[in-house]
Amino acid sequence: MVPPSADKPLLDDLQTLLGDRARAEDFELGLYGKDGSVLEGRPAIVCLPINSEEVRCIVNICGDHKRPFIARGSGTGLSGGAVPVGDPVVIATAKMNRIIEVDLDNRIAWVEPGVLNLDLSTQLKGLGFHFAPDPSSQQVCSIGGNVANNSGGPHCLAYGVTSAHVAAIEVVLPDGSITVLGDLTAEPSGYDLRGLFIGSEGTMGVATKIAVRLTQNPPEVRTLLLDFSDVRDGAAAVSAIIAQGLIPAALEMMDHRAIEVVEAFVNAGYPTEADAVLLVELDGLAGGVENGVEVVRRVAEAHHVGEVRLAADEAERALLWKGRKNAFGAVARIKPDYYLHDTVVPRGKLVEVLEKVYRIADAHNLIAINVFHAGDGNLHPILAYDSREPGVLERVHAAGRAIITASIEAGGVLSGEHGIGLEKRDYMGMLFTEHDMATQDLVREAFDPEGLANPLKILPSGSRCSDSFGQHVPEGAWV
Amino acid sequence: MNPQHFIEEPILRFASDVGSVGPVTVVGGQTQWEVGGLPFPGSREVRAPAGIWSHEPEEMTVRCGAGTSIGDLNEKCAQFGQMVPFDLNSEATVGGVLAVGRSGFRRLRYGPIRDLVLQIRHVDHSGQIVTSGGPTVKNVSGYDLCRLLVGSLGKLGCIAEVTLRCLPIPETTLWLRGAGDPFEIYNQLYRPSSVLWNGKQVWVCLEGVKSDVESQAALLDFEEVDSPPNFPTQGRMSLEPKALRGLAGNSTDWIAEIGVGVVHCGESQTPAPLSNTNKVLMNELERRLDPSGRLNPGRQLVAT
Ligand SMILES: Cc1cc2nc3c(=O)[nH]c(=O)nc-3n(C[C@H](O)[C@H](O)[C@H](O)COP(=O)(O)OP(=O)(O)OC[C@H]3O[C@@H](n4cnc5c(N)ncnc54)[C@H](O)[C@@H]3O)c2cc1C
Numbered sequence: 076m077v078p079p080s081a082d083k084p085l086l087d088d089l090q091t092l093l094g095d096r097a098r099a100e101d102f103e104l105g106l107y108g109k110d111g112s113v114l115e116g117r118p119a120i121v122c123l124p125i126n127s128e129e130v131r132c133i134v135n136i137c138g139d140h141k142r143p144f145i146a147r148g149s150g151t152g153l154s155g156g157a158v159p160v161g162d163p164v165v166i167a168t169a170k171m172n173r174i175i176e177v178d179l180d181n182r183i184a185w186v187e188p189g190v191l192n193l194d195l196s197t198q199l200k201g202l203g204f205h206f207a208p209d210p211s212s213q214q215v216c217s218i219g220g221n222v223a224n225n226s227g228g229p230h231c232l233a234y235g236v237t238s239a240h241v242a243a244i245e246v247v248l249p250d251g252s253i254t255v256l257g258d259l260t261a262e263p264s265g266y267d268l269r270g271l272f273i274g275s276e277g278t279m280g281v282a283t284k285i286a287v288r289l290t291q292n293p294p295e296v297r298t299l300l301l302d303f304s305d306v307r308d309g310a311a312a313v314s315a316i317i318a319q320g321l322i323p324a325a326l327e328m329m330d331h332r333a334i335e336v337v338e339a340f341v342n343a344g345y346p347t348e349a350d351a352v353l354l355v356e357l358d359g360l361a362g363g364v365e366n367g368v369e370v371v372r373r374v375a376e377a378h379h380v381g382e383v384r385l386a387a388d389e390a391e392r393a394l395l396w397k398g399r400k401n402a403f404g405a406v407a408r409i410k411p412d413y414y415l416h417d418t419v420v421p422r423g424k425l426v427e428v429l430e431k432v433y434r435i436a437d438a439h440n441l442i443a444i445n446v447f448h449a450g451d452g453n454l455h456p457i458l459a460y461d462s463r464e465p466g467v468l469e470r471v472h473a474a475g476r477a478i479i480t481a482s483i484e485a486g487g488v489l490s491g492e493h494g495i496g497l498e499k500r501d502y503m504g505m506l507f508t509e510h511d512m513a514t515q516d517l518v519r520e521a522f523d524p525e526g527l528a529n530p531l532k533i534l535p536s537g538s539r540c541s542d543s544f545g546q547h548v549p550e551g552a553w554v
Numbered sequence: 555m556n557p558q559h560f561i562e563e564p565i566l567r568f569a570s571d572v573g574s575v576g577p578v579t580v581v582g583g584q585t586q587w588e589v590g591g592l593p594f595p596g597s598r599e600v601r602a603p604a605g606i607w608s609h610e611p612e613e614m615t616v617r618c619g620a621g622t623s624i625g626d627l628n629e630k631c632a633q634f635g636q637m638v639p640f641d642l643n644s645e646a647t648v649g650g651v652l653a654v655g656r657s658g659f660r661r662l663r664y665g666p667i668r669d670l671v672l673q674i675r676h677v678d679h680s681g682q683i684v685t686s687g688g689p690t691v692k693n694v695s696g697y698d699l700c701r702l703l704v705g706s707l708g709k710l711g712c713i714a715e716v717t718l719r720c721l722p723i724p725e726t727t728l729w730l731r732g733a734g735d736p737f738e739i740y741n742q743l744y745r746p747s748s749v750l751w752n753g754k755q756v757w758v759c760l761e762g763v764k765s766d767v768e769s770q771a772a773l774l775d776f777e778e779v780d781s782p783p784n785f786p787t788q789g790r791m792s793l794e795p796k797a798l799r800g801l802a803g804n805s806t807d808w809i810a811e812i813g814v815g816v817v818h819c820g821e822s823q824t825p826a827p828l829s830n831t832n833k834v835l836m837n838e839l840e841r842r843l844d845p846s847g848r849l850n851p852g853r854q855l856v857a858t
Contacts, residue, residue: 180796182813225694236692238701239669254831261666261814262656262792264825265836265855266710270668270701274694294744318612320635320722360744362765419690421613451692488688489695499695506695507685514684514843515697521838533696 082119085140089122089164092132096123096170107147107165111212113414113468114155114497118145118165125170127245127253127283134281135251137164137527145529146281148188148217152224153415154496156276161530166281168219174198175284181259182289183242188219188282195287204289207234210492211400219282225274227492229325229399230356232450234290236492238273245284246272249523259286271518276494277529279522293324293358297368298386298395301375302349306330307426309351312378313449314422316355321370325356326450327399330429332409333446333457340405343398349381353449354399402446403457409442410459414471418482419491422452431481432456439474453491454482479505495533503535561715564603564619565675565683568714571600574681577851580712582650583623585643589654590707594852602649602714606630614720615672615691620649620713627718636720639664649713655705656790659782660759662813663747668704670719676703676711679844689717702839708850710843724761731757731783732776736812737799742773749812750782753804756812757783785809785818792816792826828856 082099089097099120108117119142124130137144143163150157159165168189175185179202186195192213196205209228210216220226222244227236234240243257257269272279303309309328316326329337331350338345345352353375357367372383386392406413420428429445436443436458447455456478460467479489479502489499489506503512516534520526572578577597603619606627610616611634618627625644631637640651641658652674657666664670673687686699703711727747736751739758743749748759758776760767786807795815801808807820828836836856840847 178796181794225698227692231692235665235669236694238698239665248831248835252831254829254835256832258826259794259815260792260826261661261811261816262705262790265828265832266839267655267668267701267705268832268835270704271698273701274698291744314612317614322614322722360762360766360769362763362769366763419688419692421610421690423610423612448692452690453692486689488690488693491690491692492694494694495696503696506688510682511685512696514678515686515699517842518697518699518702518839521835521842 110157116159118159146277148220153493154498156496207290224494243286246280249528298392300384302381306351310425324358327354328449330445336405417493420487424485439470572677582647583645585646590853617717660747673717675715707853730776786820789819789823
């Protein structure tokens with residue numbers, strides 16, 4: 076299809092730069108209109124640069140044409156961060172996927188943003204190091220996306236989220252200049268622009284190179300599966316473990332439905348009759364790990380645990396994790412579609428909020444499945460549905476809103492790791508005052524005064540950044 | 555008095571102290587007072603509220619006024635076997651420590667202090683309260699202004715109240731001293747809390763359960779000491795960890811944090827220069843968040 080004539084001069088400029096790596100084919104524009112959320116938009120043009128210099132030129136061309144741009148990694152984001160609104164040029168980092176340098180003396184690796192999370196750790200195997208953030212999507216998500224969303228993962232309980240593992244970022248700023256935020260030293264001069272950029276969801280520029288910190292592999296690892304005949308006991312055990320002063324490497328929870336679907340899909344030997352299981356991993360030196368296993372066992376027993384299964388070897392451990400990491404895919408066995416939520420509540424409120432989640436799902440005639448990072452109170456209720464059922468999306472959205480409200484009422488926050496994007500943009504007011512958001516907007520504006528970088532994300536339409544393109548969330552999208 | 559009021563009242567009082575006109579300087583424990591340059595004479599002195607509003611051991615979080623001393627903070631946390639590993643003079647205030655942004659000597663294991671911060675409420679140039687971050691241990695709601703405020707020397711806002719992550723106090727802490735190649739020693743150990751080097755001697759801090767500390771200590775032929783060495787306090791440099799090798803043979807007075815790259819030295823140092831682009835970004839932030847330059851004037855992060 077021929078692009079709308081308004082886009083022709085822009086496309087010409089981009090094609091002069093990139094040749095057929097600047098595209099406006101109907102089919103492709105459709106593909107790049109979505110991410111892992113249910114939201115959908117449409118880009119004007121898609122570009123596939125191969126290096127920082129090309130990104131810089133694309134951003135400059137966008138500036139000349141006063142056209143917004145949006146960086147895109149693997150498109151696995153769940154809050155619509157990579158969904159193009161405002162007719163932007165998509166800058167996809169898929170072809171920027173080189174590991175540039177592994178610098179073990181500094182325990183740093185420089186990577187391009189399109190490097191897939193797991194690929195880096197696979198490359199590092201044998202060197203005794205890994206990249207600690209491990210989102211469940213790690214086989215496919217990009218490190219650029221991890222940086223933009225400040226992503227987490229099961230092992231972030233002990234090791235911290237992405238922000239703790241990034242030393243420096245080369246960024247193409249919205250005005251087309253290129254700079255490095257942070258450096259390889261512990262205390263770079265000036266304000267922590269690196270920390271500010273991480274989690275800014277592409278609204279402050281495009282990350283073109285990233286220096287990630289490498290973490291020593293632990294000498295010992297033990298993985299336990301605990302089953303409970305009452306989900307409330309499992310949830311209470313979570314805060315009790317932490318209250319013992321033990322921070323496991325990972326502490327994940329799955330409820331009865333999750334166990335059923337995962338077991339049917341992966342055959343990990345999960346106890347399908349259990350109401351909930353906890354997957355607990357301890358790592359480090361032998362003494363601390365053994366001690367941790369004993370603490371977990373003791374707390375679990377005090378909370379009426381059924382069986383305590385300790386993975387006998389690496390194969391069994393991998394199998395237990397396979398179940399957890401494939402849980403979302405497994406949901407397809409019940410219903411063809413699902414909506415994955417992400418809120419955080421104080422650990423002590425897990426039982427209360429989980430019960431509310433079930434009640435909310437029942438009230439909206441939906442199925443709720445819970446597989447989540449329990450150790451840090453990060454809930455991931457999945458609402459499974461069939462989009463062919465008329466009116467079902469409205470129910471899904473209403474239930475989602477109720478879950479978010481319940482989490483905030485319990486002293487929680489809007490998102491633990493998936494970000495605000497478009498999905499939760501208009502909920503920001505539940506957590507922040509107008510003045511808080513106006514202040515955030517001032518900070519954003521210091522990087523992007525023209526509002527060209529991934530417009531209409533994070534801050535609600537009320538605040539200044541959002542009027543610039545006069546476009547609202549596209550049809551079918553949820554706000 | 556309702557508990558929320560008990561918390562809000564001192565914050566509101568601090569906001570009105572900061573007000574909206576005239577230069578103000580926030581005074582903390584004055585333990586790192588000269589960092590970034592002395593405040594302009596004549597600017598009004600204000601103090602952030604002190605007090606621990608809540609410590610929730612099972613959440614491992616603590617919420618306190620920014621004027622709270624880190625000594626008081628850690629005394630409170632220790633009642634439940636927890637700590638906030640700031641490792642600085644106990645007279646220092648939480649707000650001051652965060653505004654200066656320098657981490658303590660166990661950073662190697664516990665990470666930089668900015669990663670301990672969950673939520674900050676600050677008073678902005680107009681005397682209004684701004685909240686950023688969130689009270690939970692994990693959160694990505696909105697822009698991460700907490701990171702921006704840590705190390706800002708109070709130039710973007712006056713920290714009024716913070717919520718911090720606590721950590722369990724390790725069962726055993728052991729300081730050792732000996733000789734050897736500090737880089738090899740660092741690579742031999744698993745997550746030591748600190749490895750320090752002054753060109754002649756190496757200090758190692760090991761923490762964890764007793765048997766682990768002992769097994770790690772057995773890898774080294776070191777003697778046990780009571781405490782870390784005294785750090786020279788005049789100067790501080792921040793180098794790439796591997797660049798510390800270049801210090802060998804340097805006969806001045808210094809102690810380097812191996813694996814981290816911070817060097818404590820006897821002579822004051824000029825901070826590494828910023829790129830022009832970063833300078834512009836930082837000036838833009840200052841211009842927007844403190845248009846009249848009234849917050850902590852005289853302190854300087856961005857050399858002109
Ligand atoms: C099954 C499944 C499981 C998941 N599990 C987790 C989990 O455990 N933890 C977790 O945190 N997340 C999880 N996610 C969410 C998602 O995978 C992460 O947010 C991931 O980091 C997104 O990476 P991406 O490359 O797909 O980014 P995209 O979706 O392409 O983009 C996400 C955001 O990043 C911006 N962006 C991308 N690249 C750049 C760049 N180079 N410069 C600037 N901005 C950029 C985009 O504009 C967008 O705002 C999961 C998703 C799925 C589908």
